[in-house]
Amino acid sequence: MMISRRNLLKLTGGAAAAMAALPLTHLTHIFANGVGPEPDGNISVDPQPEAPPAPLGRVADWKVDIRTEPRRGAKLVRSAKRDEVLNLLEQLPGDALMAHNNIWYKVTDGYTYSSWVQPVQDIKNAPEPERAKDKFWGEVTVPFTDPRVKPDPPAARSKRLYYTGVFRVIEAVEGADKQWWYRLQDGITFSPGPYIPAAHLRRFDPSELTPVSPEVANKRIEVNLAAQMVTAYENDKPVLSSRTATGYGPFQTPKGTHRIIRKRPTSRMIGGSGSGYYDLPGVPFPSYFTVSAAATHGAYWHNDFGRRRSHGCVNLPAEVARWLWRWTEPFAPYEAVEIRTPSNAKATPVIVL
Known part of the structure; x- marks a missing residue:
């Protein structure tokens, strides 16, 4: 089922954030059983369940x-x-x-x-060159975009980037085509990297990455491997559940009680070998819970939530990964490229069953 817009407001942490998030949602696999009933006591669902998610x-x-x-x-x-x-x-x-x-x-x-x-979706955005000097996080809002080594359409192409991929914009320049281009870093390169048309990326306002439920002291995430479900709890009450895709074959998601040890708004994940090799730029909102880099994160390379298929991570729809990134402790400031949890600091438990 699909959740209602009212419950989406709760999931995304407020009306302003939800309004910004609505154009990018595809909620086919999200179940919001714990976010609270409508006045009649029922969880409302989309009135047109046959409508496609995008x-x-x-x-x-x-x-x-x-x-x-x-x-x-x-x-x-x-x-x-x-x-x-x-x-x-x-x-x-x-x-x-x-x-x-x-x-x-x-x-x-x-x-x-x-x-x-x-x-x-295929959403073109108004460029915000004046914001780029302060650097900002953004997500791709077109099916795919081909970054270039220079802000010029015929320039050599870098690795293709996909819808909901997350990157940091560090510069805006007017290209040879007289259009604005954003230069990217983080999620694709550690140093200043390639350029994409500014219209292809939407800036995250800082309000969209603020903590969710910071006043709640008792939180935990449960990853049910048999059911392929992730559920977030506040004071033992489920507040969000989503289908997931966890580790497969020799790359099982490790069972046990873990804790969030580091978080990034984005990561370029490279690994495997032969037919199992992968190179995934702009992976949205990884929240790592093991030293071997198992994390909850968004996945744009499939829509196959509900079965084991990852290299050990907990794949989620991008909007769910962002919500968990905001909800879990430690909280990350907007400008942070990465935060690490001190050994004596509070961190949200991640229980893999």
């Missing part, structure tokens, strides 16, 4: 099949390749190609299975 979907696997019906054996219309952007017209149940997910998307020329399609 108007567009980016093919996140090497290809997806589009069929005439939402079932495995239906006639193949065509295969859409990685990074093709599809119009999402509807979501509906169909054959569960994997046991955890029976949701398909209706697209312009048929139906495609939802696990391999990242719901996205």
Whole structure:
């Protein structure tokens, strides 16, 4: 189900933050059972549950099949390749190609299975060059953008960046095309890095990264590996639950009671080898809870929440990762690239079951 806008306001920590977050939400896999009932005692849901989570979907696997019906054996219309952007017209149940997910998307020329399609929007933003001198955090709001080594469309391309990826803007310059470009650092390079069109990135206002429920002393996160669910508790009351994708095969998410040991607004995660190699810039809002770098974080490279598939981390929809980053202690100031928890400092427990 989808949560109501009223409950989204609670999840994002206030009306101003929620209003800014609404254009980027895709809440198909979020369950807000603990955020409080409506006046009639019921948790309200979206009045159109068949509506897609976003108007567009980016093919996140090497290809997806589009069929005439939402079932495995239906006639193949065509295969859409990685990074093709599809119009999402509807979501509906169909054959569960994997046991955890029976949701398909209706697209312009048929139906495609939802696990391999990242719901996205294509939002162009007004450039804010005057803000760049103070440096700010922002997220990509288009299906993908190709950073360039210079602020010039024909310049050499760097690694492609995707919707909800998070980066720090350190400079704004007028490019050869007479448009504004942002220069990026953190989440992609440790030193000043490539440029993207300013219209492709939305600035996070500091109010969107402020602590959530700082007055609550008793918080914990539980990661249920069998159910593939993450639940946040305040004083033993669940306040947010979300489907997740945890470690798979030799890369299991470690069981036990951990604590938040460091946090970053973004990270470029590189690892694995051979067919398992990955290089993921702009991973949104990692909150690390082991010295081996297991973390809760957003994941833009799949929409496959509900089964084990990660290299040990706890993959979440980007907006859930940001909420947990804001909610967990220690809290991070807006300008911080990274914070580490002193051994004697309070930190939110992360219990992996």
